[in-house]
Structure formats: C-alpha cells, structure tokens
Amino acid sequence: MLVAGFVFALMNVFVKLVPNIPATEIVFFRSVISLVLSYGFLKGSQVNIWGGNKKILLLRGLSGAIALILYFITLQAIPLASAVTIQFLSPIFTSILGIFIVKERVKPLQWLFFLIAFGGIVVIQGFDHRITPLYMIIGVFAAFFSGLAYNFIRKVNTTEHPLVIVFYFPLVTIPVTGAYSLFEWEQPVGREWLFLLLIGVLTQVAQYFMTKAYQAEELSKVASLKYISIIYALGFGWIIFDETFNLMTYVGMLVVLAGVSLNIWYKHSMAVKK
Numbered sequence: 001m002l003v004a005g006f007v008f009a010l011m012n013v014f015v016k017l018v019p020n021i022p023a024t025e026i027v028f029f030r031s032v033i034s035l036v037l038s039y040g041f042l043k044g045s046q047v048n049i050w051g052g053n054k055k056i057l058l059l060r061g062l063s064g065a066i067a068l069i070l071y072f073i074t075l076q077a078i079p080l081a082s083a084v085t086i087q088f089l090s091p092i093f094t095s096i097l098g099i100f101i102v103k104e105r106v107k108p109l110q111w112l113f114f115l116i117a118f119g120g121i122v123v124i125q126g127f128d129h130r131i132t133p134l135y136m137i138i139g140v141f142a143a144f145f146s147g148l149a150y151n152f153i154r155k156v157n158t159t160e161h162p163l164v165i166v167f168y169f170p171l172v173t174i175p176v177t178g179a180y181s182l183f184e185w186e187q188p189v190g191r192e193w194l195f196l197l198l199i200g201v202l203t204q205v206a207q208y209f210m211t212k213a214y215q216a217e218e219l220s221k222v223a224s225l226k227y228i229s230i231i232y233a234l235g236f237g238w239i240i241f242d243e244t245f246n247l248m249t250y251v252g253m254l255v256v257l258a259g260v261s262l263n264i265w266y267k268h269s270m271a272v273k274k
Helices: 002-016 023-044 054-077 080-087 089-100 109-126 133-155 162-181 193-218 219-241 246-273
Strands: none
Touching: 002 054, 002 080, 002 193, 023 054, 023 162, 023 193, 054 133, 080 109, 080 133, 080 162, 080 219, 080 246, 089 109, 089 133, 089 193, 089 246, 109 133, 109 246, 133 193, 133 219, 193 246, 219 246
C-alpha cells in the first residue's frame, strides 16, 4: 500500500500537468494503456482474463470509473493537497459501506472519528476560496465511489487474480469514457502525450499493489495507509505548482488526519484485544 501511495502521488502530478485535457479523456487514455498492459500480463501468466465473478468485477469497474473521473476533475480544479485530502474520505466510506457489502463491523466510537474527519473537510473548504462547494461535493462523491470499489475488491479477495480485477476496470471504462470523449475531444500536443502515457503506466503499477493490499488484509487497516500520501501531495504541490495554504487549511488537514489516525489506532487496539 505504501508503494501504491507513492506511485499514485506521481500520477496525480501528471494529471495536473494536463489541465487542458478533460478528465474523462484522461481516464480514457489511462484505461486504454491499462487494458493493454493487463491483458499482456494476464496472457503471459496464463490466467483466465474473465475471472469467475463477472457481476462483482463489472460493478468494481463501474464504481472505480466513476470515482476516477470525479477525482481527476478535482485534481485539475483545486490544489493538489486539497484534492488528495478530500479523497482521504474514501477509507471512511470503505468502512461504512463494508457494513453492508462484506459484513465488517464498525464500532460506535468509530463514528465519532468519521465525524471528525468529515469536519476537517468542511474546515478546508470553508477557509480556502479555491475550493468551491461544488468541487468539494464532487470530491466527496469521488471518495464514496472509491469506497464502493474497494468493497467489491474485498468481495472477490480469495477468488480472483489481482490483474483480473484491474483488467475489468478499463473493460468498463473505455466504452463509457470513449463515447463521452467524442463530444468534447481535446487533441493532446507535445509533452501532453508523454504525460498521458505516464498516467496510464503509473496507475497500472499503483493499482496492482493496491489491489494486492486490499486482498490481503482487512479493509479499514489497509485503507488507512493511504494517508501518508498527504506528505507527497504537499511536497509536489509546493515544489511543482507553487501551492501554499493558510493556517486554517492546514488545521483542516490535520483534523482529517486526526480522525483517520484515531480510527487506525482504535481498530488496532480492538484487534489486539481479540
């Protein structure tokens, strides 16, 4: 998960470096690259590319596609660290949705920690004029659909090869984003072609390691490791995009991290007691 987080952080940078390309089109390019790489690795490994849980795999692909499009929209529109912080809500949605999908329990005290994290997002939006309510809502929905996708991954944790799960993402995404992109196509030029290629390759690498992590361990524990990416986001945002924040925005980020950190600590303490 730590490897996946670093590679995803690099991918985020390249998404912001193509602000003229619509988010849907970026997802389309990324999905084409992912489809080719996944198919090649699967055939080389002599793994059945279609898997055995087609319904769950298709739902994972659809929810992941929606999440990625919405997330790319926020990456292009608001500061890098803010977009990443809002996306930090995805493990919270993962845990909440896990109650219904994979039957994992959430203790009463965890709901307080979830509320603290959501409160931090509200502080970030309220004290940074670059984040409109619309983009905050888009970011929250991106986190929601990410949480949904992670639960579908967990649902097939013992039956599907990680690359099969990854393969279904572009299988669903390409026809959807391709059809939409026909009506708002922006021709990439110069370095944009390289950046789009790197987005696809880096995401493929990151998703493989992320999928392995979610298959191997309890959802809420693995998801919490994503939070180290705020360090990468702040660093890349400052160095590459000259992004800075006011004190209250940093406070909001710390509140979000406090909420999720408390949840990590609590889940660990409960596991130890068992």
